[in-house]
Amino acid sequence: MDDANSNSGAGCEASPLRPDITPSAIVRYLDQYVIGQDEAKKTMAVAVYAHYRKVGPARAEAATTTKSNVLMVGPTGTGKTLMCETLSRAIDVPFVTADAPSLAQTQYVGDEIEAMLERLVDRADGDVLRARRGIIFIDEVDKLKAVGGQGRGVSGEAVQNALLKIMEGAPVKLRDGRYIDTTDVLFICGGAFVGLDQILTRTHSFGFIATSDGENQRILDRLNARVKPTDLFEFGLIPEFAGRLPVVARLGDLSREMLMRILAEPRDAIYRQFRELFRAEGVDLVVEPQVIGQIADLAIEYKIGARSLRGIFEEMITPALYVVPDRKDIRRVVFRSLFEDADFVCG
Ligand SMILES: Nc1ncnc2c1ncn2[C@@H]1O[C@H](COP(=O)(O)OP(=O)(O)OP(=O)(O)O)[C@@H](O)[C@H]1O
Ligand SMILES: [Mg+2]
Structure with missing residues (x-):
């Protein structure tokens, strides 16, 4: 297998592209471009670090860790896409983005997904093995409910089912006849999920507990902020899809x-x-x-x-x-x- 670090440093002098990369180094890198959103930065850094440990140059000992796809939730214009793009520069793995609603605007969602994986392979300079360790960012998944179903498009649910398959790790045939196995690809999904906060306060029984101790309060706040797969149901996410995004990074409004x-x-x-x-x-x-x-x-x-x-x-x-x-x-x-x-x- 070739070295995953082959084009390290390309166009990016401040990149912490080293085998000894750590979550805090990733956060420091993000800090140069993304203001605030500290909790989300940490969550993303840990998820991406885990992915990098699994597939990157020092992958040996952590190779069996199962992957934790990530859901990024936060208001519009607060840095979700920016954070993902910055992350993709911070670590040296192939990275592509796709827009969930546009996946639903075609007749054959399978073709769109194949095209997305083709782009991932392109980003890996045609190296399928390297592409298998890449990151796919799917933006605006909260819009899947509203789109498709009518006209020429497919339903948002069909898109989710198609995505589910590749998130689980199905081999997908590429145009040139080669197959790409998506088992190790890290999926990051993003969406604004307008109104999610109201849903959370409704569905969490411990929503009103408060303690005087600052540290405990922080832990409670974190629990309160937890998003359950069922909370996402109202946005049209089917539980199987939401369930495959176990890590949630939440971004807040900008002051x-x-x-x-x-x-x-x-x-x-x-x-x-x-x-x-x-x-x-x-x-x-x-x-x-x-x-x-x-x-x-x-x-x-x-x-x-x-x-x-x-x-x-x-x-x-x-x-x-x-x-x-x-x-x-x-x-x-x-x-x-x-x-x-x-x-x-x-x-
Ligand atoms: N936390 C931030 N730090 C620095 N710049 C930011 C931040 N949030 C947003 N921006 C600026 O605003 C622009 C839009 O942000 P971004 O594309 O990340 O929004 P988003 O959260 O993905 O929104 P949407 O849900 O509408 O896609 C970015 O290109 C960047 O210039
Ligand atoms: Mg965005």
């Missing part, structure tokens, strides 16, 4: 402070990207902290998590970006309020 950090802190933060863009014009871009706060406030109103940040930021910056290339005398552009024009400092 004002987190939204502010998202604008400026991650390695690829919006503010950094635009500072870079202005720097290429020989201009120093300054967005004062109160403006970052105003943008966060607006984003909270839009209720789509961090997703609206970029649009708001770009709208603010566009007039300045229009002017700057014509004006070689401008040295500095300073934003002091989201609702006022920028100051141009010439030199």
